[in-house]
Every structure is written in structure tokens, then in C-alpha cells.
Amino acid sequence: MQYSNLMDEIEELNLTYLLLAQRMLDADRVSAMFRLKIDEEMADLLLSLSSRQLARLSRTNQLLCHFGHQGAERLRQVVDNPRDQGLGCFHASLLMASHSGAAVAGGEGG
Numbered sequence: 001m002q003y004s005n006l007m008d009e010i011e012e013l014n015l016t017y018l019l020l021a022q023r024m025l026d027a028d029r030v031s032a033m034f035r036l037k038i039d040e041e042m043a044d045l046l047l048s049l050s051s052r053q054l055a056r057l058s059r060t061n062q063l064l065c066h067f068g069h070q071g072a073e074r075l076r077q078v079v080d081n082p083r084d085q086g087l088g089c090f091h092a093s094l095l096m097a098s099h100s101g102a103a104v105a106g107g108e109g110g
Contacts, residue, residue: 021046
């Protein structure tokens, strides 16, 4: 029973993520590609998916979204950042984006 609940939650999260990705790409394609860590081809594909295709894709038993960090250290730097709150968000954005710029520029998809 618990496995079924987890699968339902994964499906819901996947669908939410896919819908959010489409909205972000519609609003500001370049910024969305950077934040989602995807390339042009993936952006085009995500935007071309119909609601039926989104629903089918969301039903996979794998999470479609994932942490964009190679290791835990970068994420730990964001979480344990002792900086002033005014600069904390800016610093966190820089840390989290530092790896994604190479992925988008290098043509790796998310």
C-alpha cells in the first residue's frame, strides 16, 4: 500500500514539474533553460508535449526532476551559508548556477 502512495506522489510531482517547466519556458526561455539546466533540444521537446503526453510521461516510476549538483558539498554550502540574509540568496544562486552554466553551454540536457 505504501509503494502505491509513493508512486502516486512521484506522478504528481512529475506532472507539476513538467507543467512548471513549460510555464517557465513560455515566460522566459533563456532563463528557464538556465534554471532547469536543459539545452535547446530539451526545451523544444518540453514545449511540444501535449497534455496527454505530459500525463503519460508523469506516470513513469522515476523522478523527472533531480538535484543539479554532482555532490553534496555544493548543496551543503547553500544550506549552511552563514552570510547575511540580504546576500544569502544571491550567494546561493551563484553556487547553484556555477555547475549549470557548463551543462547548458556544453549541450547536456536535464
